[in-house]
Amino acid sequence: MSRVVTERDFRDPRFRDADPADYEFRDDGQIVRKDRWEMGIRRIRGHLGDTRREFEIDDIVSAVEALVSTIEKPAEDLRMTCACIPNINRQIAANGSELHTLTPHHADGTTGTPRVLVRTRFIDPATEKLPPIAVATHCPFCGTKYED
């Protein structure tokens, strides 16, 4: 081969023609594009079929919320550890709200019991990322341990 080896040839192909100013380190040490969140919203917008020239993020969130609300919830046939989740949901439904829950899906195809997610927040207001999810191991209302 007659081509001379350059410094570019040693670069990871993903970054061969990339500008370092467009990238940053993620918390886990991976190099990622700085605009990945914006590009993600634009990709979701594309999947929604929104072809308008201008849009706001709230438009996309509202469209996704409307789409998700049309998905039928299977909650009633789930095996529940206790009756607290549906009971509390009935009580707060008047406010147009419900508990955040997570239903584990196991590798063997079985489904675990729904459990309450605990809302968290960052104590440093300068932190601009989604707060971590905390899953309760026991029902926060009656204290029953969630079954696996």
Ligand SMILES: [Zn+2]
């Ligand atoms: Zn309970």
